[in-house]
Amino acid sequence: MSELRGRIGGVTSGYDLRASWNGERLQGRIGGVYQGKDLDLTYAGGQLSGRVGGRVGGFDVRGALTPASAALRLGGQFMGDDLNLTFSQGEVGGRFSGRWSGKDVSLQTGPASVTGRIGGAYDGKDVRLEVGQGLPPELAVAAALCAYKQLEDDQSAAAASSSS
Numbered sequence: 755m756s757e758l759r760g761r762i763g764g765v766t767s768g769y770d771l772r773a774s775w776n777g778e779r780l781q782g783r784i785g786g787v788y789q790g791k792d793l794d795l796t797y798a799g800g801q802l803s804g805r806v807g808g809r810v811g812g813f814d815v816r817g818a819l820t821p822a823s824a825a826l827r828l829g830g831q832f833m834g835d836d837l838n839l840t841f842s843q844g845e846v847g848g849r850f851s852g853r854w855s856g857k858d859v860s861l862q863t864g865p866a867s868v869t870g871r872i873g874g875a876y877d878g879k880d881v882r883l884e885v886g887q888g889l890p891p892e893l894a895v896a897a898a899l900c901a902y903k904q905l906e907d908d909q910s911a912a913a914a915s916s917s918s
Contacts, residue, residue: 756886758782758894760868762901763879767909771901775889780804784901791904797893802826806900813907815900821892824848828903837899846870846895850902859899863891872902879905 756775761768773782773793780795784806791812795804802819806812806828813834817826824839839848839859846861850872861870861881868883868891879902885894 756889758883758885758889758897760881760883760898762872762881762898763905768879769901769905771883771897773897775886775893777888780889780893780897784904785908789908793897793900795893795897795900797890802893802896806904813903815896819892819896821890824892824896826896826899828900835903837896839895841892841895850899861895861898863895868894868898872899 758771758773758775761770763769769785771784773780778796778798782793784791784793791807793806795802795815797819800818800820803816805814813829815826815828819826822841824837826837828835828837835851837850839846844863846859846863848859850857850859857873859872861868866885868881868885870881871878872881873879881898883894883898885891
């Protein structure tokens with residue numbers, strides 16, 4: 755079993771990501787014990803599918819994922835985010851959630867890490883993950899973006915509830 759461990763976001767406003775890969779499924783947790791969601795992704799034949807969170811409070815993950823590109827949907831048909839990425843020589847680039855209101859993705863994959871940033875210099879989040887041997891780097895990147903979506907969703911909900 756390979757492990758995926760790290761953090762998306764900063765020390766005070768970020769989420770931990772911890773998961774185990776058995777060659778077919780990546781299972782773990784985004785966030786902590788109380789403030790967080792379960793992660794359960796299946797990756798086979800160039801397709802990624804699964805769920806972050808529970809049946810009610812979570813989102814689906816589905817689409818094409820290969821070592822060269824990703825075309826994924828995080829969430830439902832109406833309330834969700836598209837993810838389009840290209841992978842080339844350790845560099846990952848693309849967009850999260852659309853052309854106009856989305857965020858840039860700029861990550862680097864190494865032999866045992868995924869690092870970089872999702873979003874801009876001021877409103878983005880850092881990514882720092884340790885990737886165990888045998889875990890596909892494209893899957894680690896997809897898991898990082900699932901954690902990013904969950905963090906953004908939770909921060910938006912907290913901001914909305916505090917302004918009410």
